[in-house]
Amino acid sequence: MAAAKTGKLQGNALIGQSGGPTVVINQSLVGAVLEARLHAQIGKFYGAMHGLQGILSENLIDLSREPAANLERIAQTPSAALGSVRMRPTEDQCGETIRILKKLGVRYFFYIGGNDTAETARIVDRLARKEKYPLTVFHIPKTIDNDLKGSDHTPGYGSAARFVAEAFMGIEMDNRSLPGINIVIVMGRNAGFLTAASSLGRAREDSGPHLVYVPERAFIREKFIEDVRRVMDRWGRCVVAASEGLTDPSGRLVSTLSARRAVDDFGNVQLSGTGKLGDYLSDAIKEGLADAPRVRADTLGYLQRSFAGVVSPTDAREAREVGRRAVQWAVKGHRSTSVAILREPGPRYKVSYGPVDLKIVARYARPMPASFINRAGNNTTKKFLDYARPLVGKLPTVAFLKGYEVK
C-alpha cells in the first residue's frame, strides 16, 4: 500500500450500497462495519438505505448498534442488506450529499458498487475538496461483470462465475442425455468474463459449452450458424453460451435485432430480463439449419447475481477484505481511492490489495484480455481457465459410466 496520506480525521462514517447486488456484497459491508469498531477515530457508523437516495432523503440507520452476530448472518445473505439504487446523481445532488454528510459529522464515506458508484464517489470527493470539507471517500468494488479497471478481478465475480459454471455443468449433462441445441444467455454487459465462466466445468473433450460468444467480438449471424453446424456434425449436439451484451459488426445489440421488437416492445430496450436474445438466436438456428433438432434457449437472469446458496469461498473472503481495507486505509489517512485486488505472480493463488484512483475505476470498463478468447472468437482459452479457476473455488464433479461392452 503506497497511497499518499492526507492526515487522520476524527469523525463519523457512512456506508451505502449501489448498483446490481451480488451474493457477497454484504461481506464488504460487514467487513467495513466490523473493522471500524477497532478504530477509535470512527464514532458513529451510519448506513444509507438504497445508497445515495437514502442520504438525500436522510433515510439512514445506525450500524454502530447492529450486533456483531447479526452482522455475521448478514454477511452470508445475498443481495444488498441496506438496499441498493441505480442513480447517476447530478452535481447538485452531490453537493446536497456533502451538506448532509457535514450535518452528520461524517468524515468517512464508503460506497460499495461498480463503475457508476465509483463515479459518484469521485464527484463527491472532488466537491468536498473544493469546499475544503475534510472527507475521505472510499469506493469498495463490487460487480459480477468483473469489468473494473486496475484490479485482477472484482468481488462478486467469483460467486457469479461459480453459479454460471455449475449451471452449465448441469445443462451440459442434460444435453448429453437428451441431445439437441441448447443456447444459454449469460449476463455481463460489455465484458465477457461471466459468459466465459460457462467453460470452467467442462469435464471431457466433447463437453459443452461447445461455443462461447462474448461481447468483445462482433457477433455474425452466418458465422454463428456455421459454428453450430460444425459442432452438430462433430458431436451430434451443441451447447452455446452467449453474452447478453453481444453486438453485431455495426455495434447494434443483437438482442434488439429481432423482428419482435417492432411489434411488441413498449419502449424499453432491456439488455436482460427478457427472452429476446435467446429467442433471436434460436430462430437463427431454426432458419439457418434445415435439419436442426430441438432448439431451446434459456436466459440465466438474476439468479447469476442473487442465488441463495452458491458462493465462492475465495470471493466471500476477498469481498470481506476489501471492506476491511477501505476502513483501515481511511483511518490511516490515505487519500480517497478504490480498493483493487491484485494477483501475486507465482503458481499458487495469492492476492494483495492496493489503491486505485477513483477516476480510473469510474471511467474505464475493462474488457476481457484478447488472450482469454480463441482466434475464431467462439471459445475461451486455457489462459482464461487458469485465470478464473481459483476465483470460483472447487466445483462439483461429474462422473461417467465406463460403459463396458456387452458380450
Place this chain on the structure above:
Amino acid sequence: MAAAKTGKLQGNALIGQSGGPTVVINQSLVGAVLEARLHAQIGKFYGAMHGLQGILSENLIDLSREPAANLERIAQTPSAALGSVRMRPTEDQCGETIRILKKLGVRYFFYIGGNDTAETARIVDRLARKEKYPLTVFHIPKTIDNDLKGSDHTPGYGSAARFVAEAFMGIEMDNRSLPGINIVIVMGRNAGFLTAASSLGRAREDSGPHLVYVPERAFIREKFIEDVRRVMDRWGRCVVAASEGLTDPSGRLVSTLSARRAVDDFGNVQLSGTGKLGDYLSDAIKEGLADAPRVRADTLGYLQRSFAGVVSPTDAREAREVGRRAVQWAVKGHRSTSVAILREPGPRYKVSYGPVDLKIVARYARPMPASFINRAGNNTTKKFLDYARPLVGKLPTVAFLKGYEVK
C-alpha cells in the same frame, strides 16, 4: 408391501432412463444396479443407452462390470448417465423390444421415468404376458413435476423444488434491494407443485413471491394485473411465480397467446425453452399498470432439473431407495408395478414404499390438491408448505439488518 407374487425368475436384468432428467435420477439407477448384486437370481445387468431407443438399436452396456466406486460417483452426477429419450413407442416397437429382451435372456426390465415411461412399461408388460414370456417389468418413478398418481411425492421433485426455493430466495432479496416487478417462470407442465415451491423460502410477511400462479387455476389477465397492482400498493414491489403451463379460461396455453407467435414462430410451440410466457406477462403489466416501475421476467429453464450442486438429501436418499425396492420386489417375484413413496401419518416426516399399478401411474397426471392453493387462486397455503418443507431439506437462511434509528 402386499403385491401378489408371480413366482421367482432366474435371468438377466435391463435398465433404462427416459424423459426429462433430474439431479437424482442416477441415484435410482445406482440403487437398482447395486441392489441386484446382492441377489443371485440376477445374472448380467444391462444398461440401455437412451432408453427404449437403446434397446431397439441394441446400444447396450454391461453394468455388471461397473466398479461400485464409480457408480457412487455416478449417483452424485446430475442428469441421466445412460442417456434419456422422449419416445412413445408403437405396439410394434414394444413387440420388438420383447424379442430383444428374450434374446438377451432378460427376465427383469426396469424403466426409470414419468407417466410416458410408465405407459411404455405397461405395454411391454402386457405384450410379454400375451406372449407368455416370463418378464417382470418395474417402473421406477422420476419427475420434477411431482405429478405421478399413487405417490405422496416423486423422486426428483424435492431437489428441483429446492432449486426453485433457493432461486426465489435470491430473487426476493434482489427485488427487496432494487424494488420493481420481477416475474419468474417455473416448470411443471400441468401440475403446480414446482411453481408452488417458490414460496418455501419466504422469510417475512412482506417476502416474495407475493403472487403464485399454478396451472390448476385458470389464468385471467385482468385479474393478474389487479393482483400486481394490489401488491405494489402494499409493498411497493412485487415478485411473481408463474407456471409455464398456465392456461386461460378457455384452456389455451397463456404462453401461446402473445402476438409474437404469429409473427415469429417457426412451427414449434414450446412450453419452455423460450422467453415467451415471461415476455407476455411483462407486457401485460406494462400495458395494464400505467405507473409500473421496471418490469422483468426470468425463465428458470433447465437449471431446475439439472443444476450441479443443489440436491435435497431426502430426495437423493429416496431416489436411491425406489431403485433398490424395485429390484428387491422383482426378485421376490412380485408382479410388475411402479414404486410409490407413501408418507406415514404423524408429526415427524417418515415414508414407506408400496406398489402402484402401472396403469394408474401411466394414465393419470396428478394435479395439486385444492387445499394447497388459496381461495383467490394466486398463492399457496400453509398446507402446501407443511407438505413440501421436508422434501427439500434445510434451506439457506437470510438475515435482515435490525435497522436502529439514527438519533
